[in-house]
Amino acid sequence: MLRLLNIEYHKLRFSKSSRVLITTYFILITFIALIASIEFNFGNVNFRLADQGIFNFPYIWHFNSYIAALLKLFLAIVIVSMMSNEYSNRTIKQNLIDGLSKKEFILSKFLTVVSFALLSTIFLFVVSLILGLFFSDYTEISIIFSDMEYLLAYFIKLTGFFAFCMFLGIFVKRSAFALGFLFIWWILESIVRGVMEYKIFRDSNIAENIAQFFPLESMALLVREPFTRLNAVQSAANQLGSEITKDYSIHWYQLLIVILWIVIFVYLSYLLLKKRDL
Secondary structure (H helix, E strand, C coil): CHHHHHHHHHHHHCCHHHHHHHHHHHHHHHHHHHHHHCEEEECCEEEEHHHHCCCCCCHHHHHHHHHHHCCCHHHHHHHHHHHHHHHHCCHHHHHHHCCCCHHHHHHHHHHHHHHHHHHHHHHHHHHHHHHHHHHCCCCCHHHHCCCCHHHHHHHHHHHHHHHHHHHHHHHHCCHHHHHHHHHHHHHHHHHHHHHHHHHHCCCHHHHHHHHCCCHHHHHHCCCCCCHHHCHHHHHHHHHCCCCCCCCCCCCHHHHHHHHHHHHHHHHHHHHHHHHCCC
16 A cells, blocks of 8 residues: 555656645645634724634534635645546556556555545644634533544545545546536536425425435535534524524434445446556
């Protein structure tokens, strides 16, 4: 495994665009800290986001996981480009000539995908822990390390998304077309869900239960938006006579659905490579 990772490391090392995108991704995650310093002035009223509890333990694990996941497209571009470059630079053919099997080739790419997701999760953990220790009103050990399942969901979400990008990179061969296909797939999932909800079943619950098995939708459901979970938002909703009853929990079956998609994408990637004439 280390040999396969070392091969991929050297490929990324000499790719300037990949280095820029990876560096930008991790820098942007650290910029979450800038949210704490944003202050809005409304007349005599000063409003700072950090004072609203977004960096309180354990809420910070949910909030930062959601925000960091929005930036995953940077690494997705790296992964898609990594696959397309194998074809354009003919390195895939050279790797196979040098003795690397197609199974090992796919495994090396998947190990890279998992490495990206793992490094991102560890980095997010460190950034969130530091921010929480600085700004959280609650610093008891039991509170700090509760709700850590959001980091697990974040890791699985990124691994699933990157595995999908890996498959698209092999399927389409061109990074621009692969990213375009990814965008079209997202639109198709939204259209199908809308048709089910408003035309076929006319029931949002049934449509949601079916849509949770879609690839991108299943990944999105792992870490739901955290903003309506804030006490200030909940209080405002209650004053307006409405109640927010969204389920923010991480469920085992949601993790399982995404893990199954990961297996499917990796297997399909292997089948494509195995049957394709290089």
